[in-house]
Amino acid sequence: MRAARLARWAVGLGGLALAAPALRAQSTGTIAGHVREQPSQAPVHGAQVLVDGRLAVLTDSAGAYVVRGVQSGLHRVTVRLIGFATATRDSVPVRSAEETRLDFPLAPQAVQLGAVSVEVPPDAVLDPLATATVQHISAEDLRRLPVSTLEEAVALSAGAVGESYRGGRLGEQSFIIDGLGIKNQLDASTGTLGINVPPDILTEASLVTNGFSARYGQALSGLVNVVTKDGGDRWSGRAAYETDRGLGSSLDHGLDRGVFEADGPLPFGARLVGVVDATGRLDADPVNAPAPSDPVLVAHDPRARQPHMLPHGAGQEVDAAAKLTVPFAGRQALRLFALRSAGQQLLYDQAYKYDQPLAPAQRLTGELLTGQLQLVSPPSMPTPILADLRAGYFTREFERGTLDVPVSYPFGAFADRGFHFVGESLARARDTAAASAAVPGFATPDYSAATPWGVPAFFLGGGSDGEIAWNRFTELRAQLDVDVGLSPRADVYLGGELVRQRVETFERTLAFLPVGDTVPPATASDFSPTSAAAYAETQLRAQDLALTFGLRYDTFDPHAAAGKIGAHASLNPRFALSAVLHGATVVASFGRFSQAPDYQYLVDAAFEDTTRTGRFRVGNPNLGFEQSTQYEFSVRARPTAQTSLRANVYVKRLQGLVASVPFGLDPDSTIFANADYGSVKGIEILFERELKDWWGVRVAYTLQWATATASNAFQRPVVDTVAGDTIFPGQSEFPLDYDQRHGLTVVAQGRSPDAFGPRLLGARVLGGWEGAVIFRFASGLPYTKTSATGDTLLGPINAERLPSQSTLDALLRRPLSLLGVRGSLYLDVRNVLDARNLVAVRRDTGTPGLGEAGIQAAALAAYQAHPEAIPYESPRYRGWADLNHDGYLAGRAELLPLYVAAARDYYQPLFDYGPPRLVRLGVELIF
């Protein structure tokens, strides 16, 4: 009896193996189904299945077929066989890492059929093969919704708090562009990727927050998966321009955005797509801070009269991308993709409010070149094999400092040239010896005399903060992925990658002074890490049960400074079990993930963390992998044919995150180590009504707890200032900076029928309108309260909460056709209700401002530091404050009000507030 049961299990497992479905690379999906004869329902054997006109596969004896490696997007699928009427289905949607079910009824040729009916049940909701928690956004979504960038679109996903996913730190995600992993391995936790994929070259993007395939590493919390499109069959394109010009002073933030996209065929079957997306904003970081109400400030502070736009905040971003697809030998193809992003921005600094040329600026450029060679076995091959060989070159260069000469802006926020910085040549040469002296071009800052208040306090001028920061990260990556179809329903995936990187950094602070007791030496590094990975994964299915198992091996060797202990390695299993029960699909998954630490933590860092002195942090070349382990249980169901409901419950354990630990006996000196740990648990509920009958809605709610011993690698142990002891907060976990308990996102879309509304001058003026609104609510993020001096914590870490935030965004689009050209006009409004969201507060007061008492105290302290009289000839003299008109500003009665006004001006809590209402008008032309 027992033997028989074991035998049944064996058969069952064999069946599982046979039934294993396709689990495709993240840039491609699968089309699968059956071809049956009408009306007998007999399987049709040997029918040709063509995708986009190219023979893909033949049906087997059961009439089944599987086409793997189909690029994400819309495709034309044709089934033909002599003796039968050819059946074609246009615009078959294929999503990355998902299977589209497509069954064809074939009628004998002798019978005249009308329209061939095709069943398309690509139900990703109930599909038990979809074990990962994936939230998609398509190119069409990007166009319909009030979002402009990929980052904004991904942030709509459940579990996303900005670029923190499921409570993770910044930088715990990886980008997958057309199947190739890309990551800013230098400083992902504090910097951006450096390249921006223009939305117009996307087919779709998705956020994967659990159980991602063993094919991918370099991430702990999520994958942002991007699939770019191929050029079309005929030349077409889109040009768009959007702006907030002419909307009045309170709405004009100096925005210009132009987009041009074109794609089409080239000789020899090649196809090309190219996109340029350029955005300039005079105020690239707008805030909704209230204008000052103090009558002295109103009378003398220029911002009081025009509070909507901050100076020295202009930023521009130009992204250009192109993709060349060269097919050969049937479905095989070579794809070359190039992307360049160049951004530069002036950084508003309140200290340099009146000496703006001395305020910092930064430039960030990124370049990506990838090539993909896809080889597909012939359709007749009994064991189909799909091989993708990918190679990528990625470079990212960052620089921040003081502009050598101010730039001019001939059009909007677009500068006449790229930024260059004081000391740039020194930084690029990583010349620490030369940088030990005061760096030419820098001057010692002094209190500004250009303020409306004149007094020597708070605001700086005469010289910049003296920072030069430059780094460059370069990566060459080769990746091979092989999919073997063991049977129509069983695949095995094998592959690996080899990565060679180079890290170059330079940093100097207080460069107007020579290196000395209070000025740390310049830091520089130049090393070439290597990393490699290998993986194997399979998925088994029987009836409505699926089992996925994968194993990934990662290793990296920093090849950094002396003292390293060699290469680090990590073994990461991933497992998922899914089943359809009572009309709902349940998935239980477990995954272990690892990522190499930011390379910035391997090298020394010099930085200025107070106005008194610079500091030095010791890098650690022995840092190992950061790791996480995640458990998830999810349920997916369809309450109705058009609606879906998903619930995910997850627990994530974080280990070995980089943290600062004491170094030596000096409690103020630290070194980086894999010392932090934490945990995240949460529930995500997603409800969706698909866009049908002119409307659709998606609701995502997240309830989450995220705790750890540190929110980032720079948080230091607390030093007891009384006893002098070092306290290790690693003994207890506290809420992470991104511990947003409640998050709610509602996305609603609608479209009026073309024939809707009354006819006016021969046209339906209300017909064809498209609209979308996004409502977001988020409970407050935590913060820690401190004493007024900031060196004593009041209560537990991150025990206080900011107020909740909410925004309402809307986009309204009116299609138009003029002189044979199609297009649309659209109005995009962010923060429609102009909500004044509080995104930060002072840790000592718990309020956005310093408070009246704090301002008076700061002013009095500044006055006492400089009580000297200000004579008439001084640039600091202000006649309106000379009460006795004697040519001096002297004494408390005349000077203190100036110090109070300066303090009130300086401590305006500008960046404690989120962005205001932002409106943009756009025109789009499609040709």
Next chain:
Amino acid sequence: MSRLATAWALLAASAALAACEHARPFTAASGEPDVPFDSTLPRRLTFNTAGDVEPAWLADGSGIVYAFSSGLPNGDQCLGVLPPGGGHIGQTVCPDLTDADSTVLLREPAAGRGGRLAYLRESSRAGGAAASAVELVVATLAAPAPGRVVRRFPFTDAAGVLQGSPSQVRWLPDGELVYIAEQVTYTFPPLPIDTLYTPLGIERMDISGDSAVVTAVPGTANATSVATDSAGAVYYTLRGDSVVYRIAPGAQAGTSWYDFGSAGPVDGVQVHGNRLIALAGSALYLVDVAAGTRTALPVPVGMLLSRPALSPDGTRLVAEGTLPPALPDLWLFEVP
């Protein structure tokens, strides 16, 4: 193709419609209007309680460069440039004011043609009575610091005399400098702590080479003031002497040019063409040497004048004016 052209035309039209000017972020406040405190003459130019001294005109008359105290406890001293009629300091040259451990005085500014600037940089420990270093610096107004140190003081000259410090530095048209070499001594308790300057004589300094060449001007021992004119002549006065002497260009020794006679010993000589300004006794005189006329210029009652500087066009005079017990301020006078 026509549809593509239409699309481009529509897009261009949109851009053209949108090409209106953006709202601009505010720029820094301009502060105060740069006008004199009052319109009368003589006019008080500076109100600094810590003293404003050693005025000199820029070569083109576009401003007045002078030395003033920073007001910091360590007593650092800066150079400032005032508009020619008074107003707010347009340019300031200061030592590193964050260095509280030392005192650095920038003194004796002299502006030459082509924006050249010479001045003294005198350093000591904070509060120290004696300077640890005195440097004669040549720079430009556009890049006034750190400049080129053309001579460090004290040094022993070719005659074996120890020159402690220069004063009244003047430019000659050919780019040479002239100054009065001084002996510097210090007094300590029980006497009041003080620095005493004793004039030695006038020196010419050629700074065209890598190292400056200093040549003593004969007959100038005990010189109390020195001036130059646009032709390259040097004028000077001597202690206790009522005569203004002139050394013509190319000449080796001075000759009497004007004698104030009974008006008393003369000091603070300034020359423009045949017009001579000088302090004799307690009065400020304007002399037309060619015509032989001498006029006393009105000075505010009780004011002690020193270091007069005549504007390049000869129409205005700026001088240190002291109304005891206040420290000196700069005053502007009209020269009729």
